[in-house]
Structures are given as structure tokens and as C-alpha cells.
Amino acid sequence: MDQLLNDFSPGLFFMQAIILLILIVLMRKFAWKPILNSLQDREDGIKNALQSAENAKLEMQNLQADNDRLLQEARLERETMLKEARDMKAKMIEDAKNEAQAEANKLVASAQASIEAEKKAAIAELKSQVAHLSIDIAEKVVREELSSKDKQMKLVESMLGEATLN
Template identity: 75%
Template sequence: MEKLINEFSVGLFFWQLVLFIGLVLLLRKVAWKPILNAVEKREEGIQGALDAAEKAKLEMQNLQADNEKLLKEARAEREAMLKEARDIKNKMIEDAKEDAREEAGKLIAQAQASIETEKKAAIAELKSQVANLSIDIAEKVVREELSNKDKQIKLVESMLGEATLN
């Protein structure tokens, strides 16, 4: 270090300083500006990519929100359709029950009418048979009564006694 201080030359120092400043100016013009421009362009590209990524992230969030909304709407629509199907099923069951009640009522009314008709026919038949039996019995009794002459006379007298003359 002492040697440098002893051998110091102002002229050499001046030319070295001029060369150094020239070199710095030349590097600034030729190398530094293009390097700085490339770095700035790269920074801008990175910033643009970050901005695009952020924008894509926001769009993805919006799409997810839309998908959730559509999913909720689809679920609500499905529930509404299921409820409507249940209501239709219940209505069909109620209609079928009501039709069955009406049909049963008609069948019961027809059966009652049929029973009533058969009852009347049976009563009429029974009356007819009772009348025939009564006539048969009366005929047999009258034959028995009329077969004996004494009994005939007594019968005629008793009937004449019961008959009133006007």
C-alpha cells in the first residue's frame, strides 16, 4: 500500500478516471439500459401474470359461487318436484279410496235392494204356500165333517144360528 502511495501519478490517475467514466457511460448506453429494460419487462410480465392469476382466482370464486347457487336451485327444484309427486300420489290414493267408497255404497244399495226384492218374493211365496196349505187343510176338514150326515146337519144348524137376518 505504501508503494502505491509513493508511486502515485496524477496524470495516470486522470487518464484512468477518464477511461473509467467513459467505460461507465459506454456500459450505461450499451449494457445497462438493455439489461434494465429487460428486467423491467420481466417485472411487468411477472406482474401481469400475477394480475391474471388474481383475476382467474376471482373468476374461479365467482364460478364456484354460481355453481353453489345452481346446485341449491337444482336441489330446491328437485325437492319441489318430489313434493309435487308426493301430492299427486296422495291425491290419486284419496281419489281411488273415494271411488272405492262410492262403488261400495252402490254395491251395498244394490245388495239391499236385491235382498228386499227376494224377501218380498219369499214372503209372497210363503203366503201362497200357507194359503194352499190352508185350503188343503180346510178341504180335508170339510170332507171329514161332511162325510157324516149327522155332522152335516149340526154344522148347517150352527151356521144358521150364527147367521143374522137383516
């Protein structure tokens, strides 16, 4: 250390101090500002990235909420459609039953009307045959000369024996 003190030169010291100050000024002007600017840019980039990540997280939460809401709406719509389909099926079955019942009632009414018409036709035919038989009997009775009751009875019995009902 004694040697350092002996070799100390104040002119050299001031020159070195001035060079150091010039070097610091140059460094500050050309090196520190770009370094600080790049550090600030990097810090801003990290802040922007964190903000973007936070925004993306919020957007993902919103999308998840929207997806959940859409899923719930789709479930409700599906349940509504299934209920409508079941109701429509029940209505179609009920309509088919009612239509079949109406058709059956119509067929029964038609059959009853047909039976009634055939019954009336049969009765009319029977009346017609009875009227013809009565007319035939009366005609034969009138043609004969009837002098006694025995002959009349005999004639009526023979006529009844000859008459056949179809």
C-alpha cells in the same frame, strides 16, 4: 481544493476514465442485463399473478352465479315435487273415497237384493202354507158329507181354529 488541482494528472485521469468505461461496459453486459431481465421477469410474474387473480375472481363470480342458478333450480324442483306429492295424496284420498263409496253401494245393493230375496222366499212360504191350509180345509170339507149349511159353517170354523200360522 487547490491541492486537488495541483495533484491532477491527465494521464491518470484518462486511465481512470478508460477503466470506468470498461467497467460500465462489463457491468452492462454481465450485470445490467441479468438485473433488468430479473426485473422484467418479476414484473411479468406480478402481471401473471394479477391476471390469475382476476381470472380466479371471474371464475368465482361464475361459480357463484352457477350455484345461485342451481339453488334456484333445486328450489323449483322441490316445489314441483311437493306439488306433485300433494296432488298425488289428494288423488289417492279421492280414489279411496270413491272406492269406499262404490264398495258401500255394492254392499247396500247386495243387502237390498238379499232382503228382496228373503222377502220373496217368505211370501212364497206364506203362499205355500196358505195353499196347504186351503187344500187341507177343502179336503176335510169334501170328505164329510155335508147335508146342511150349519154343518159346513161349523166345520170351517173348527178348521180355522185348528190352523195355526207360523
